[in-house]
Amino acid sequence: MPQSEKVWIYDTTLRDGAQTEGLSLSIEDKLKISLQLDRLGVPFIEGGWPGANPKDIQFFQRLQENPLQQAELVPFCSTRRPGLTAAEDPLLRPILAAQTRWVTLFGKSWDLHVTTGLKTTLDENLAMIADSISYLSRQDRCIIYDAEHWFDGYKNNRAYALETLRVAIASGTQWIVLCDTNGGTLPHEISSIVDEVSQAMQPWQEKAGHDVQLGIHTHNDSGTAVANAIAAVQQGAAMVQGTINGYGERCGNANLCTLIPNLQLKLGYDCLPPDQLSGLTPASRLISEIANLAPDEHAPFVGLSAFAHKGGIHVSAVQKDPRTYEHVTPDVVGNRRRIVISDQAGLSNVLEKASLFGLTLDKAHPASRQILQELKTLEHQGYQFEAAEASFELLIRQALDQRPSFFDLQGFDVLCRTHDVPQNYAACSNSSVLATVSVKVGDQRILTAAEGNGPVSALDSALRKALVAFYPAMVEFHLTDYKVRILDGHTGTSAKTRVLVDFTNGHQRWTTVGVSTNIIQASYQAVTEGIEYGLLRQSQQAEAELKSTPLPLAT
């Protein structure tokens, strides 16, 4: 492709994405996400529907005070209500107050929705579209017209659906975005309908005297949202609307994290600045953290497993030539290749991991087989080292006799007392948690006690109290995430629990794992190993610094 054609990315994570079941974004969350999208180079960011939602009014105000660097922030709203003028409609006022250059207006394309949803006439709906677009245009707004339920409307009453577009174009919209609101359309239908619409629009554009471009907005109810958007682009659509991680109600919207690399890397379109594409995986993960939704580890391009290789043959082949098992190079989208440690792993995977940890281990070493054996036993018990690489490093070091002993946990007690239990859902009842810890550092035995607002935090405090005098670097260690997975949930409260804990010391991150039928024990195992691993890293660093520092001259 000699010259890349532009496809405009329009992100609606903050509006349509916010409809995801289980997702609730604060204004601060929305600000963080919009900054992240701006940095990524997304040209249009739909911020919400100010007016329909009081939070969104504030969000637009906040961004008026501190505008985005590159992106156009766009408010979303419906065409005016039946029976009012656009100037009278109270819902259009906050849209103007948002003081943006662009406004997205959505209107009805499907006669069924006009009559049963809006309960108005087909003619009044046309007037609503015309009035709203003309009114906002006169206020110097550029318009993106979202033709809601376009594909269903077109299939049910083609003439009327097309008339809504003719009216929108005649009234001055810059964009027509065809929406598959219910997500029921398949790619071949998208192709033919986009092509037909594109042809139908020619004379209307000429008459209106200005260019109108086509966009596409798809939902994933048929599992083809990405393919549908691609099909539309291949028929000339120049804007794709979607969300980060495919968030959205029901089955979600078109996933921009999939769509952008497909369009840019495979079809040669210009979507994001080329040097920004590697920001896609970090953006996806950060936004899932802000949204507090577990990331889809199997997501194309950006998922943790997207470039994970498990079987022994795959691993050796992909090391020889990545093309053999990878459709794109992971680092182009900011992801990385992973060699998965699992009981299907061969020896070569274990050796590969050891060398990543900076440990020398070869096939002939007796520890190699021992590690593989231990790995299988532990995975059978419910351990999982795919994510908990710090625990896996400790396991290898143990086998190699290279695991220094920083402390020796002797035992711990936890007492949780809850009294005056409130009836249904009152604030936390009268509850106290006390933990005691017995730990040895060298020959010294230390006994500490601490309180906490839960059993794990009490234990963590007691352990820190015991160790910080010996290892002051520990004050920098923080738990950043704590995940619990019930392994065999069907055995009820006796189920085994797997706990993953993420730590940071400010510049490195590591993850450890613990498994037990007792959640406190599982948590504690992960926390203890996390602290041990942090101390190990810290001592290695101190050693490296010592080596690189010249000895002071004797005076």
Next chain:
Amino acid sequence: MPQSEKVWIYDTTLRDGAQTEGLSLSIEDKLKISLQLDRLGVPFIEGGWPGANPKDIQFFQRLQENPLQQAELVPFCSTRRPGLTAAEDPLLRPILAAQTRWVTLFGKSWDLHVTTGLKTTLDENLAMIADSISYLSRQDRCIIYDAEHWFDGYKNNRAYALETLRVAIASGTQWIVLCDTNGGTLPHEISSIVDEVSQAMQPWQEKAGHDVQLGIHTHNDSGTAVANAIAAVQQGAAMVQGTINGYGERCGNANLCTLIPNLQLKLGYDCLPPDQLSGLTPASRLISEIANLAPDEHAPFVGLSAFAHKGGIHVSAVQKDPRTYEHVTPDVVGNRRRIVISDQAGLSNVLEKASLFGLTLDKAHPASRQILQELKTLEHQGYQFEAAEASFELLIRQALDQRPSFFDLQGFDVLCRTHDVPQNYAACSNSSVLATVSVKVGDQRILTAAEGNGPVSALDSALRKALVAFYPAMVEFHLTDYKVRILDGHTGTSAKTRVLVDFTNGHQRWTTVGVSTNIIQASYQAVTEGIEYGLLRQSQQAEAELKSTPLPLAT
């Protein structure tokens, strides 16, 4: 479409699906899944690779003893090794020992894989394909030939790739399945390549004197596995290979739970017996339970959210006419419409829920606004009632003064002691958990104590001990699942914990929720409400039975 064309569904959940990161299936698991697929009417079930995997040999033996009712069970294996005859290859022996009618053989289509992966010549690879197919055909096996890396191979060396197919057809294969092994191909490429292959195959089939049909096997690395399979079917492919829930390594395989309804409901192909399609959602959920992988709640057709309606406008529209916001009717695929209870929920959602619970509540009732308010407060604290409908019913009953009191929990203590902590990953250490519970039933106060293998099971035992004398029906209540979600994981061990607990009494299921920074408290709240809800259901039933039983005649 007057007469439905057949598209053969080929399930590879047990082989390619088993490559999913984090998935490990026992033989019992595999048996359960194969029974489920057989019941669903899937015509081909790939059971594994007997020989490469000792578990798979046993699995095929077990199914020889108890064969499936309808489906063809198919073993998977590679063409013979370079330099051996097919009869000599030790990997082909267990395939014959499996005594199936069909065998799937995979071979290399891409010259790069032949030379770098297999390290053999292009000619030897052709001989490997020819020999293996002829040998197995002579043993009366019908052959499905999986052309691995087909699309990459075809794009890189078209002549060689086609030659592998010509050889496979000449050697007697019944099916040619084109595999997009790396998942990098987009739908328009699939369309044109399948069309070209289909034309190229014509003369070879005529020469071979038997019909050879085309199949498609896609992976989801580009997020288009389903669309790719559909594109191939539209070009004449008559078999689709995929997995339940899209399991598979990296980004997974084509999801049969999406593909089947698309092909059958939207494109009119004949895939499953029409009365079996409603088994799809239950099969998807059961298999995710057996696989012990959290179901994708946003999965098309079968996900919990696939037909969930959140916004107030949607809810009222969809009640008037389901077509307005649903692309297919949920019950056709065994799913159901859900009205989501969330802080975006309007009053109409709350009223709808109440009526589903059999409670009379209208807009004018002062409790309505109170419930809505309480809902928002609790959701803000981290509660989620979308899944925990039993807790939501108790909340409504509370507001309506229709929540009977079965018992009154006064307080509880939990003591966890862990001593002689073992170094790294030894079996559970010397640990004991003791729980005491103080509860009132009517005026009577009961104090009990129990041990358990974790804090929640100890508490559950102590509570049951206290209550069972009053409510013997409790012995039938069982916890069937227990889920923990850390709400703000980034605050580390002080994070809030949300616990969901599933109960059953043998014929009904219900779910409750608890939230606290203290996981024990959160768990306990959910367990207590679960028991209360079970007692409520039981008392309602007893009442209903009493009403329907005629009074005994006085003697």
